[in-house]
Amino acid sequence: MNLFIFSEDLRIEDNKALYEASLDQNGLVALYIIDKAKNNDHGDSLAKLKLKLLALEKIKESLISLNISLKILYSKAISEEPADILNFCKQNEIKNIFLNSEYPFNERQRNEKLQNICHEFEIDFKEFDSQLIDPNQVKNNSGQPFKVFTPFSKRIRLLMSSDILSETPAPLKQKKIILDQDTIPQLQDAYDQELNFSFDDFPFTESSAKRRLDEFIDSSIQNYKEFRDIPSLSATSNLSSSFAIGLISSKQAINKVLAKLPHEIGTGQFTWITEIIWREFYKYITYHFPQVSKGKSFNSKYDYIIWRNDEVSFQKWCEGKTGVPIIDAAMRQLNQTKWMHNRLRMITAMFLSKNLLIDWRKGERYFMENLIDGDFCSNNGGWQWSASTGVDSSPYFRIFNPITQSEKFDPDGIFIKRFVPELIDCPPNEIHNPSIETRSSLNYPEMIVDLKSSRLRAIDAFKSIK
Numbered sequence: 001m002n003l004f005i006f007s008e009d010l011r012i013e014d015n016k017a018l019y020e021a022s023l024d025q026n027g028l029v030a031l032y033i034i035d036k037a038k039n040n041d042h043g044d045s046l047a048k049l050k051l052k053l054l055a056l057e058k059i060k061e062s063l064i065s066l067n068i069s070l071k072i073l074y075s076k077a078i079s080e081e082p083a084d085i086l087n088f089c090k091q092n093e094i095k096n097i098f099l100n101s102e103y104p105f106n107e108r109q110r111n112e113k114l115q116n117i118c119h120e121f122e123i124d125f126k127e128f129d130s131q132l133i134d135p136n137q138v139k140n141n142s143g144q145p146f147k148v149f150t151p152f153s154k155r156i157r158l159l160m161s162s163d164i165l166s167e168t169p170a171p172l173k174q175k176k177i178i179l180d181q182d183t184i185p186q187l188q189d190a191y192d193q194e195l196n197f198s199f200d201d202f203p204f205t206e207s208s209a210k211r212r213l214d215e216f217i218d219s220s221i222q223n224y225k226e227f228r229d230i231p232s233l234s235a236t237s238n239l240s241s242s243f244a245i246g247l248i249s250s251k252q253a254i255n256k257v258l259a260k261l262p263h264e265i266g267t268g269q270f271t272w273i274t275e276i277i278w279r280e281f282y283k284y285i286t287y288h289f290p291q292v293s294k295g296k297s298f299n300s301k302y303d304y305i306i307w308r309n310d311e312v313s314f315q316k317w318c319e320g321k322t323g324v325p326i327i328d329a330a331m332r333q334l335n336q337t338k339w340m341h342n343r344l345r346m347i348t349a350m351f352l353s354k355n356l357l358i359d360w361r362k363g364e365r366y367f368m369e370n371l372i373d374g375d376f377c378s379n380n381g382g383w384q385w386s387a388s389t390g391v392d393s394s395p396y397f398r399i400f401n402p403i404t405q406s407e408k409f410d411p412d413g414i415f416i417k418r419f420v421p422e423l424i425d426c427p428p429n430e431i432h433n434p435s436i437e438t439r440s441s442l443n444y445p446e447m448i449v450d451l452k453s454s455r456l457r458a459i460d461a462f463k464s465i466k
């Protein structure tokens with residue numbers, strides 16, 4: 001019998017390892033591992049964990065129609081997962097394990113350990129790539145991993161005209177179901193915590209993710225380049241949670257776009273595909289540079305920055321009470337909706353790591369703990385980009401001024417007023433930076449930091465690192 005292990009690839013279609021596992025018709029079991037300790041260590045948000053359980057309910061129905069059993073395995077730590085999987089295999093006479101690669105260091109280590117014990121117990125272990133590219137196959141002209149996004153994306157676009165976009169067929173229906181299906185636990189039973197949150201805005205089936213993409217292609221993608229930075233508009237796909245849990249693959253998404261629209265520089269669809277390539281880039285970087293999964297800067301000299309230990313300011317940043325309207329609106333968007341607009345992720349991350357000079361890893365963790373689309377590679381990449389410690393990141397001296405960003409991307413304060421109700425009656429000419437009198441009359445706090453001097457402080461901190 002064969003075993004397929006789910007990870008961040010909760011889909012039936014275009015799932016290479018699941019398909020391969022179905023080919024020999026020897027009976028197939030799919031396994032989902034619930035590992036509370038690992039999720040705690042990695043800071044996975046309850047919203048994301050719940051979204052995965054909702055997705056699994058639907059996946060289970062599809063698996064039943066394919067005569068594939070879905071089993072849940074409870075594990076106590078990622079270090080114990082290989083032994084737990086091995087026990088499962090022994091109990092159920094599993095001869096072959098199939099899974100798709102994951103790139104963060106802990107997951108890679110787990111899979112290496114699993115592969116070794118499989119070898120010892122004569123279980124065949126087969127690992128596949130489910131991203132756009134196999135990271136080992138894409139190198140620069142000197143045979144080294146790319147460290148700059150633009151040449152990487154050019155290479156990916158070249159490869160797109162070869163076969164990297166070919167999708168894997170659906171898994172074959174098995175002759176009969178071998179094991180009983182397990183019940184998918186409720187969030188409370190799986191993780192001892194409850195979450196009162198509506199998932200209406202986030203697809204949790206493959207078909208609804210594809211529908212969302214179709215709607216986005218039909219209504220917004222052509223204006224994506226123009227409007228994607230305006231947080232008050234719904235001008236982006238809002239598919240990040242679907243990508244993060246694997247309801248939809250990069251290949252499926254790019255193919256759908258290309259089937260409907262020409263892929264020309266300057267078009268909205270070209271820009272959107274570039275964002276998908278950013279996602280792939282950060283996965284690729286995580287694979288080739290394992291230090292980023294170990295809490296280190298990509299650029300090791302910035303491991304020596306002396307960050308400020310300022311818990312009070314950090315809490316104000318988390319709660320959206322910094323006195324900078326766009327920062328507060330953004331952080332409240334995250335806290336209330338479990339999602340944040342990309343432009344705002346950059347502005348808030350830069351504000352924390354530069355103006356407040358607080359260790360970007362604290363912000364990275366807070367995002368992971370709250371985002372429904374938390375994805376280690378993209379989150380780490382985005383944080384290190386903003387903190388100037390990362391691959392191809394923003395230079396340390398180019399620090400966004402949050403007020404200027406606010407004037408540019410939320411000129412009428414529509415977004416600010418949506419999330420900071422204290423400022424609904426703020427005079428329009430003060431919305432980005434209310435006067436002391438207005439702040440006091442609206443009960444809105446003073447800024448927790450002076451933007452000018454804190455900018456210089458950050459530049460000095462970075463400059464002092466040789």
Ligand SMILES: Cc1cc2nc3c(=O)[nH]c(=O)nc-3n(C[C@H](O)[C@H](O)[C@H](O)COP(=O)(O)OP(=O)(O)OC[C@H]3O[C@@H](n4cnc5c(N)ncnc54)[C@H](O)[C@@H]3O)c2cc1C
Nearest residue numbers: 236237238239240275279342345373374375378379382383
């Ligand atoms: C500090 C910081 C933290 C971030 N954390 C995450 C995270 O945990 N998970 C996550 O999926 N994205 C993260 N991003 C990237 C980006 O902000 C989100 O992917 C995007 O806002 C999701 O909205 P959307 O689905 O409407 O994106 P769209 O604009 O419609 O883009 C389509 C898809 O492309 C990918 N994408 C878009 N922008 C980026 C980017 N800059 N980097 C990598 N992939 C991108 C996403 O999968 C997204 O769904 C982070 C960015 C920053 C600056």
